[in-house]
Amino acid sequence: MEECNRNPAELPRAARGVSAKPFTASPLPHELPPVAAEILRTLHQGERFLVCSHSRPDGDAVGSILAMGMLLDQLGKRADLVSADRIPEIYRKLPGAERIQTALRVHGPYDAVILLECDGLDRTRLRGLEDFFLINIDHHVSGNAFGDLNWIDCQAASVGELVYRLALGAGARITPEMANCLYTTVLTDTGGFCYGATRASTFALARDLTLAGADPIRIAQEVYFSLAASKLLLLGAALSHLHHADHLAWLWVTQEEMMRTCASEEDCEGVVNYALSISGVEAAVFLRELPEGIIRLSLRSKGRVTVAALAERLGGGGHENAAGCTLPGPLDRATDEILAELRSAAAGLACAKD
DSSP states (O other): OOOOOSSOOOOOOOOSSOOOSOOOOOOOSSOOOHHHHHHHHHHHHOSEEEEEEOSSOOHHHHHHHHHHHHHHHHTTOEEEEEESSOOOGGGTTSTTGGGOEEOSBOOOOOSEEEEESOSSGGGGTOBSGGGSOEEEEEOOTTOOOOSSEEEEOTTOSSHHHHHHHHHHHTTOOOOHHHHHHHHHHHHHHTTTTTSTTOOHHHHHHHHHHHHTTOOHHHHHHHHHSOOOHHHHHHHHHHHTTOEEETTEEEEEEOHHHHHHTTOOGGGGTTHHHHHHTSTTOOEEEEEEEOTTSOEEEEEEESSSSOHHHHHHHTTOEEOSSEEEEEEOSOHHHHHHHHHHHHHHHTTTHHHHHO
16 A cells, blocks of 8 residues: 655745746646556546545545546546536536536446545446546545556645646646635635645645635635525524533434435535534534434544544544544444444543643
8 A cells, every 4th residue: 555645745826926927837846656657647547537536525525626627627537527416506617617417337448447535446436437546635644556657645735636636647738617616625625725635735726726726715605605594594503502511512313304404415525513613622523313324423532532543443534634434323332332432442632732
């Protein structure tokens, strides 16, 4: 298994001041890692590619799929963009979003399948992928080298950042449409520049993408201020179950509450952040009961608890400060199990603070 690139070359800072000249992507200060260069060779040699990401796509998944498709277009290649689940409403106004097809099985021929931020084929919920040459591009600490080519960089703020670096390495033009998709990946996967992956290079990247034509205000409004009423009703139900103690917070919704509020799966995104926002809370979990009785968990941390390692032990994965997993029901049993894990992980926080 290839190791995560713990010290990647940081993206260059854009020159100070505002330039009236058209944006030209700055060259990276160092060459791409060998595996990324090999990925580019594969893209140049092939003609038809499938691009996909994990099921229940988030902003990083959607923006990265679209940007990768645009890169392949510039290279003169054919790109099929596929997701097992529909694109959430808040991302459907991204340039080219209508290109992403919804399917459960894929058919070739393809020269390669490009999988973005997946720790395995199962995460896509797409059947038929195992028959093709696999290019795995990921930035999760729980990432696995399951592909034929694996570029896993745990320091990247989003997988979109890696697509951006690949585009620069290919000499592609960062169009306004591509910049909007890539900016969305950075904004959403850093939790609005709040999560631990945010560093100086993240803001340099955001600035470069803005200079390339991304519209930060419009993107933020679409992501954070275009909510369905069902999401707010669901949030109210979840907050009625809010508990917090000993640096931890937890809340949940039942399947009956999902139905009563007419909430969809995408309405659950971000609910856990309200629990994490409580002063003194270092880690939080949101539990959602699924129709089949299993429980889906969203875990978040302010940085002193590594929820990715915890989620990985329970069969899930993710980022150091944002992760998820699924546990057997019923809801109270799953709550007890995850709280025992979180209390163990947070046991030293009070002493460390003192």
